[in-house]
Amino acid sequence: MTYSKRLDGRGFEDIREMEAKVGVVKNADGSAMFRMGKTIAYAAVYGPKDLYPKFLQDPERGILRVNYNMMPFSGMGDRVRPGPSRRSREIGMVSKNALLPVINLTDFKNAVVDVFIELPQTDAGTRCAGICAASLALADAGITMRDLVASVSIGKIGDKLVVDLTYDEEAIKDMDVADIPVAVIPSTGEISLLQMDGIISKEEITEAIEMAKRACVKINKVQVDALKKKFEVKKNE
Amino acid sequence: MTEPKVKDNDVVVPGEELASGMGYLPGQGTYRDGDKIRANRLGLVHIDGRAIKLVPLAGRYLPKSGDVIIGKVRDVTYSGWIIDTNSAYRAMLSLKDATNAYIRKGADLTKFYSFGDYVVVKIFNVTSQNLIDLSMKGPGLRKLEQGRVITVDPSKVPRIIGKEGSMVSMIKTQTNCRITVGQNGVIWISGEPKNEIMAEGVIRKIEREAHVPGLTDKIKKELEKTNKGEQ
Known part of the structure; x- marks a missing residue:
């Protein structure tokens, strides 16, 4: 069986409608919102600040901590059990690893930067939206970083590769579905996150990564525009 | 020498290409990536001869000798x-x-x-x-001793001080307060309570509108207006 038309009518390489906003949490040093279709991610950054307990400190480099959390009401009707879970710890860890390659940690030795990713509404692709929001928030906090990070999930439904799965697509029962979240550093094309859930051939994964790179160029543009917009308004006054 | 991709006072974001070719040198807040110069943080471009540097727009205070x-x-x-x-x-x-x-x-x-x-x-x-x-x-x-202490975004401190202290000395004379601005974003204001509140309000306004050109004149006009209104 082939997947000939997407459930929401998008083209196979189309990303859902995106929206990004910077500076949404006033108390934080940096913050951002990133929306992909119905998935909304908020990220707030605090720091660099001193790190306790002291044994966690690293005299050679700073430490990045990423906390990922889905809000109880964020799912598709079922209450998400609040508090840390195996899943949220894993996604926090992979999000941290996706952001680490761009951040200059030697800037804040012995100190820590805390990133909080909160999801008030989810429709698949949460870690991707979270990474997009977190990289914007880090830039807004004035952290030295060599680039932003853009992220999107690529899926294989039946024998078709598609960009940016929704929850309905992930849940298709009568075809095999593979879900591959990818994070890309746009200026170099490096991959900083690559996970997979499903079965896929070698040729297809190469093609999927290329699709992710193309999609991330579009996402990066939305991110750059959002960051610049924060300062544009003030200029026109 | 090719022209840089950005102009003076442009807002640039991390990873943005500032110039290509070896004609320019990467200054503070930038880095070289092959033959390109890219931004290392969120900042305002400042082209100084052959060097391109960034003035940070955000960030916590990083201690520097002499501050x-x-x-x-x-x-x-x-x-x-x-x-x-x-x-x-x-x-x-x-x-x-x-x-x-x-x-x-x-x-x-x-x-x-x-x-x-x-x-x-x-x-x-x-x-x-x-x-x-x-x-x-x-x-x-x-x-x-006495007075009040407020904390502002450290990256806005140069704007609050102004060129050769023009902004802060203007606020001092207009509000009749003693003010000390620390490079770490901590500001001390001392005077009549009413004036202290006025000075704090002005500093908060500068913090919000740090990117508006000609801010010193604008703030001066506003302060003179409120001063006249009281008399």
């Missing part, structure tokens, strides 16, 4: 004081750099500076591990 800051006494030790610097790192003000007076061994140091006191201090040394040494020997370095 005059306002710190808060956090702890008193055997040989000096630990000062909170409004950054990720604490600073040490040792006894010999604090005063010329003779202090007997074992004297109670809280008599000089006690917990919670605000002091104007100068950073005279920062190590690679961000250990900070402070000094209180110099003009204007003192303990702060």
